Amino acid sequence: MTTHGPVMPIWSCGGCNAAWPCPTRRRELQAEFADAPVSLTLYLGSYLVQAAEDLTWVPAGTLHHRFLGWTRETGGSRPREWCK
Template sequence: MSMHLPVRPAWTCAGCGQAWPCLTRKRQLLAEFAGARVSLMLYLSRFFVAACVDMPATTSGTLYRRFFTWPYEPSDGRHSSESAPPGR
């Protein structure tokens, strides 16, 4: 069982303290749902809805990017801003 679970209502990772899903959890989810991206997106939608309820001051676009864009990035689940050197 993953220790990288969401801590609500802040939606931080219980394992590393980063915004959830953290890089480790993203990698785990990509492995768990390999070849089943639609299932992964349905799984993430459950968390997206809960995060929208828990964080009403956060824009839906921000949460959308946080939960739904990383599985389609050509990397290991890391957002481009996470992999870019500081200052970019």
């Protein structure tokens, strides 16, 4: 079990005090959901909704990138048919 869980309502990492999900937790999540990228996005999306309720002063785009934007950065390109 990870020590890099979110500390709410400030959404810092309980393991390293970085903004959650921290780089360590991101690597862990990528490994856990390696064969299920859509499930990872849905999982993190639920946290995004909670964080948006707590962090009302943070712009929505910033929260989106923090919680979801990174999931596609290392996942490679999408199949061409997805882009139609």
